[in-house]
Structure formats: structure tokens, C-alpha cells
Amino acid sequence: MRAQRATPALLRLNLRRDRIKLPAWVLGIAVMTMYFGNALKLAYPTEQDIANVASFANSPAAIMMSGPGYGMDNPTLEAFLANQYALYLMVAAALMNILLTVRHTRLEEEGGRTELILAGVVGRNAPLTAAMLTALVANTALVVAGTLALAGTGFDTAGSLLLLTGFAALGLVFAAITALMCQVTEHARAATGLAAAVLGAAFLIRGIGDLTAEHGSALSWLSPIAWSQQTRVFVDPRWWPLTLSIGFAGAALVGAYVLVGRRDVGAGLVAPRLGAAEASAALSHPFTMALRLQRGAIIGWAVGLSVAGLFYGAFTESIADAFGDLPDDILVIMGGATGNLVDGYLGLMGFTMAFLVSCFAIVSVRRLHSEEQAGRADPVLATKTSRAGWMGSGVA
Structure with missing residues (x-):
């Protein structure tokens, strides 16, 4: 019970x-x-x-x-x-x-x-x-x-x-x-x-x-x-x-x-x-170690953002054809300056991509907290690596 x-x-x-x-x-x-x-x-x-x-x-x-x-x-x-x-x-x-x-x-x-x-x-x-x-x-x-x-x-x-x-x-x-x-x-x-x-x-x-x-x-x-x-x-x-x-x-x-x-x-x-029995000499530096840990995430986000950019670019011609006859005030609402909708659209998509990149940055830096919480940061900091160097490498 x-x-x-x-x-x-x-x-x-x-x-x-x-x-x-x-x-x-x-x-x-x-x-x-x-x-x-x-x-x-x-x-x-x-x-x-x-x-x-x-x-x-x-x-x-x-x-x-x-x-x-x-x-x-x-x-x-x-x-x-x-x-x-x-x-x-x-x-x-x-x-x-x-x-x-x-x-x-x-x-x-x-x-x-x-x-x-x-x-x-x-x-x-x-x-x-x-x-x-x-x-x-x-x-x-x-x-x-x-x-x-x-x-x-x-x-x-x-x-x-x-x-x-x-x-x-x-x-x-x-x-x-x-x-x-x-x-x-x-x-x-x-x-x-x-x-x-x-x-x-x-x-x-x-x-x-x-x-x-x-x-x-x-x-x-x-x-x-x-x-x-x-x-x-x-x-x-x-x-x-x-x-x-x-x-x-x-x-x-x-x-x-x-x-x-x-x-x-x-x-x-x-x-x-299972990993290698011994780490590569390149992983002895905190930056290369951070880069190795983030390798999968960097590749995944890069591929995803590239695909998103490809589709955003594919929209451009359709945007120009479909919205070219709309009134100027509606064009401004949609993100384009008067008579220049394509530039406004591309600027808006650029803002969207920047937002997504910011999301990756947040997730990436947050991994430092996860590594410390799981106890994996302790062996690294027990070496000659300083706290500032460890965190700085993760941010870099």
C-alpha cells in the first residue's frame, strides 16, 4: 500500500x-x-x-x-x-x-x-x-x-x-x-x-x-x-x-x-x-578539453542553423512576389521599410538567427554548472588549472 x-x-x-x-x-x-x-x-x-x-x-x-x-x-x-x-x-x-x-x-x-x-x-x-x-x-x-x-x-x-x-x-x-x-x-x-x-x-x-x-x-x-x-x-x-x-x-x-x-x-x-585508455596531449589544456566536450553540440547547432538559413533564403523570392503589393504601413509591420520588403525580411531573419545563436550560448555556458554539480570539475581544478582559466575556457 x-x-x-x-x-x-x-x-x-x-x-x-x-x-x-x-x-x-x-x-x-x-x-x-x-x-x-x-x-x-x-x-x-x-x-x-x-x-x-x-x-x-x-x-x-x-x-x-x-x-x-x-x-x-x-x-x-x-x-x-x-x-x-x-x-x-x-x-x-x-x-x-x-x-x-x-x-x-x-x-x-x-x-x-x-x-x-x-x-x-x-x-x-x-x-x-x-x-x-x-x-x-x-x-x-x-x-x-x-x-x-x-x-x-x-x-x-x-x-x-x-x-x-x-x-x-x-x-x-x-x-x-x-x-x-x-x-x-x-x-x-x-x-x-x-x-x-x-x-x-x-x-x-x-x-x-x-x-x-x-x-x-x-x-x-x-x-x-x-x-x-x-x-x-x-x-x-x-x-x-x-x-x-x-x-x-x-x-x-x-x-x-x-x-x-x-x-x-x-x-x-x-x-x-569506451574512450581511449589515455587522453591525447591536446586535451591537457582546459580550452581544448572544453572544445572536445562541446564538439557534438557545436556541430549539431551549426548544421541546424545552416539548414534554417537555407530555408529562410528560399523564402526570399516568394516573399517579394507575394507581399510586394501590400500597403506601406503593413510592410512596416512585417519588418520591411517602405519599398524595401526583402531587406526588412532578411533583417528580421537575421535577428531570429541571432536569437537562436544566443540560445546555444546560454546552453553552452550552462554546461559549466552541470560539470561542477556532477563533480567532474573537481579533478580538473585539482591540477594547475585555475578557476578563472577553467571558466574562461568554457566561455571561449
């Missing part, structure tokens, strides 16, 4: 520890949804303005980066929001669930805290169950907060509920996928990377599938992102595609529970590759 009460206690502990992070994620996505709704009303006040911009939504670049284009033949503000901006909010919801699941499962094992918890009267599956319930609470809060925010801007309440439920459904899919990845590897960073790679693959498969045929092809349906987009919210609402999300999440979660019992606490199903 006491073991059965362990899961609710762990759930309360998770929510207590995430009392700042989860509200920040949930309110951030909800506020961004409301912001996009209000911004579209300001940028496109008439039906003709919406019709002008909708022609861009049917370009290959826009379909690849946004969605299958439901409702763009006779566009409304609601349909334009769901087709052009919802995808990025869905990705944010997926990232929230990836980080949440890793934080409460693999990271806890890596830090040795799960072993202490399981030493009590706690079932082997309780930590994973508590993490999944935490994800369920977070996604439910997202549906409520996002629906209220979007409906408060004047959007249809039923459509807003379906849109935000699609966000939550995708989030639960990636919570389950991440739970599965956390059984495979014994490091939190690797589990996060694997789950993020699945998210990137889902984005790419959905984009290619939507380019293959109007409103998506059979290939699109292989991506969980498409299941949320195929609800056709604000155009031809249908709830049944979300059953695919729930079914897939359930199957992945069952797989995670099976694998939990087939590995030791703290270990993964795939053992990490």
Missing part, C-alpha cells in the same frame, strides 16, 4: 520542483498563441490583405516550413494562424515535454537520486509514472491556458480548444518517445539529443510529405506533427487524427515500461562507448 502511495508523492515532488519552469513554458506558449492572433488582426485588417498574404502560403517553401495549407484557398485569420504559425508552437510544446521527461527520469538517475528513492518502499516504475503524470498535468494546463488566451482575442472557442489539444497531443507523443530514449542511453544529454533528432525527423518527413501532394500525402501521416495539423482546425474541424497521437504515445510508453525492467538503475540498454 505504501508503494502505491509513492507515485502521488513523486508527482507532488515533481510539480513542486517545477513550480517555476512549467508555468513559464505553459504561459509562454499560451501568450505566444495570443500574440500571433492579435498580431494577425493588426497586420491584416481586411479580407483582401489576408488574400494577398495567403498566396505566399501556397509556395513550396511555406508548405515545407509551415503546413499543408488547409483553408488557404479562401483564407480567414483563424485558418492563417493555424496553417502558418501553429507548427512552431507545436514544436515548442514538444520541446517542453522532451526536457520535462529527461529532467524527471534520466537526469535523476544520472545524479544518483533515483537510486536513493528506490531504496525506500517505491515501485520500480514509480519515477517514470510520476514523470508521465507530470507531463499530463503540464499539457492539460497548456490546453486550458492556451484556449482561454486565444478565445480571449476573439477566435472561435471550439477551434481554439482543438488547436491547443493538438499541441498537447504532440507534446504527449514526445514525452513518451523521450521516456523510451531514456531507457536506451544512460546520459541525459544523449537522451535529449535522440528525442530532438526524432522531432527533427518528424518535421522533415511532414514537410516532404506535404510538398508531395496538396494538403499532404501518405508520407505526411508518418509524422506525429501531421496528426495534429490534419485536424484541419478552423477550416474543417475533426478530432479523430488525435487518436493516432494518443495511440502512438501509449504504445511508446508501454515500450518504455517494458525496458525499465530490463536494465539496471542508472544504466542504459546501450552501453556508452
